[in-house]
Amino acid sequence: MSDPIFPTDRPAMRFANGGEALPLRVVSPEGLDAALAELPTAQAAWARAQGFAAKPGQTCVLPDAAGGIAGALLGAGTAAQRRRGRFQLAAAAATLPEGAWALTGDLTPELTAETALGWLLEGYRYARYAANPAPKARLACPQGVDAHRLEIMAEAEALTRDLINTPANDMGPDELEATTRALAAHHGAALSVTTGEDLLAANLPLIHAVGRASPRTPRLLDLRWGNSGPRLTLVGKGVCFDTGGLDIKPASSMGLMKKDMGGAATVLGLAHMIMALGLKVQLRVLIPAVENAVAGNAFRPQDILPSRKGLSVEVNNTDAEGRLVLADALALGDEEAPDLMICMATLTGAARVALGPDLPPFYTDDGALAGALVDAARRHADPIWQLPLWAPYEPKIEPGIADLDNAPSGGMAGSITAALFLNRFVTEATRFAHFDIYGWQPAAAPGRPKGGAGQAARAIFGALPEVLGL
Template identity: 65%
Template sequence: MSPRFAAPSETARPIHVTSPETLKQTLDGLPETARSWVDSQNFSAGPGEILALPGPDGRVVAALAGLGAESARPRHRFALARAASALPGGDWRFDGDLDPDAATEASLGWLLEGYRFDRYKSQEAPKARLVAPEGIDAARVEAMAEGEYLTRDLINTPASDMGPDELEVAARALAERFGAEIEVTTGDALLDANFPLIHTVGRAAPRAPRLIDLRWGDSGPTLTLVGKGVCFDTGGLNLKPGASMGLMKKDMGGAANVLGLAHMLMATGSEIRLRVLIPAVENAVSGNAFRPGDILTSRKGLTVEINNTDAEGRLVLADALALADETPSDLVLSMATLTGAARVAVGPDLAPFYATEDRDAQTLSGAAVHVADPVWRMPFHEPYEAMIEPGIADLDNAPSGGMAGSITAALFLRRFVTETPRYMHFDIYGWCPTPAPGRSKGGALQGARALFQAMPELLAK
């Protein structure tokens, strides 16, 4: 499944984009029979409201699409995406007063509305095709949609078919497509290569842990992406209850998101030197599983007291971030489905992030608006550093008390990025619990489009 716009066509039928404020003006430009039809259907141009317009012979010749009242639009992201599913097959084009940002959002939403996860059950995708509006960068929009399709597919695939080895296969396929180099360190070789935390977390599973290291580009600023690739998380010996295990196939959502972002960057020929690091493991239970109370030594030499084996994501990220920090980049960025605390704080729709530089946070927040990918900055609150210092080791992987869980996890990770001054961390949910226009229920890309939009400015600093 590949999201693509239709070729320009003189026969593409118009979608008249309108709102309650402009509806009368829009209707004045339609034939009388069409106006009568609209009146009979009580069309009010509400957000995402779609009405097909018949011609004299009864065949659909056009459509109306509602934006909703201007004051209500912030509540309805990708409202026009509903047209992709609501309209009959054939080529369509937007007709109306859409500024470049609105036209880009509407076009991206249309492509995203076409996503279907059909690996295990055939699902019919919309047959309506959109001709890209004039003035938008169609290739860029397609790259964003294709990167998001990749992310959704990876997260939606159950752990039976998406373990560390299959995640490696996906990364290798991406590397092959864009001519990137890739190196993978697997199993006990992780110990020889000094990735002790990745090995320790993954050693109890029959599928070997590994570190995936992808490199692309030979000029421009340097960017390192680190994604948590816990392909299933039982919680280890601190076993999760059944209800908490139901969505743990998505615990590799950080890896899926950085691969989606990497796709966008490579597909658009970004002039950067890109590195993608993914510690891919399965947190399982067996006789050699790591234990509460263990004290582990990380790649960076920092010791970590294990107070909960279900706080494993920060452990595997720590070794990967330490590696990234050994060759400082212009920007190091980690993405992970790391804490339930972040979900409680901002819900499933916002992507909470941390940034060591205020300018980077401002740049990202501004860019997010342009690509309908909402983000929210969280603080590296330094007074909480004491909460991750247990006394008998350098760090505590699961501070007691249950407060500020996302912040303390971010502070933990920051301890492993000391040579690179600019670091950003995303604590995402990676899942859309309720279907909405352009966003099917299931695996979700969060923050990656905002980062893609912001990247030229972020890396120009």
């Protein structure tokens, strides 16, 4: 078994400790003239000569009388400009000189917290295969910000990004298990694993069917932590590579399929937050870890497969495999009637067509749960958008020859019909939500380099105290 990805040590994703920090004054365009008037004449002239206009994330290093660094200005932009992107002020981490910096100026608590978290996330670089130095400007933790909480959130995001960024030759079911096992050991959690033909004996036939064509043995990872409090079950899609199976993907669609285990990567990051910050819950994490490959024993279009729930499933596209492996995992988790069950998966292209790569949809029939998630998403700069479990579309997933169809024809409402499919396997959980995430940042942005990206984990974590009464 390969070396696990977790734990990792990234100093750039922690706040500066000790020593003096240089002042980093946040300035809005409307307050620019007043801020420059308070500076020594030479520094104000220097800022004007550099064209500093207080645009969001714009910096201007200020000299002292001896030619050293006295501090810097950081543009806040207008409120309208800030609405166009997250973590914009955190771009300063990549442009300021090495050293510790302390935020000053007229910042709201919300902007301070967002900038602090974004600064830590800006420190992430993926460097397993080639040098990729992280920024060397460090932020002193601002007053009123919980440094430990934000650092754990940054660690969790780094874990998720590392898992997604690692190519499939080094991140198969075996390697995903190794990282899950290391995470469990770090937090004193228990991990059980069901592999290969034992999946059939354990009544997990859909996980076995999807993974059986690969020489990399399919498995179900089952992590448990905590012995008191509400029951919380997280289910993450762990398709470590998806060829599409016999309905094979074209090259243009297969290029990013190393990220098809993004749901598993995200629930592991979320689990790290929960365990590291000691939430009083009984946590269970279920990850069906498979590779959807092409071979003589691959499952076929038109096959009708049994499921753990007892529902039969007609396979009308072997490339709709994620909902199959999730179905068995959800049914297993549902049998314990958890207080809350969350499903996370890079499930459909339809979600990206509807909302783009930056805004993952989620599905739940529980209005209070939805409200708590949306509020927490806003507070944690982790956007999500609710879409409906639209009952009039239920007939689309009922093929007649079997109980369910894994890939309804017609090409419409693909994310909704996938969510309706999964919802059929959850009948006992008190509350349930499914997230159809993308797991990838297509172009670099402040706090989010191009590559693997966690989505919705901070929103879920932030909602748990209200939802579970913690």
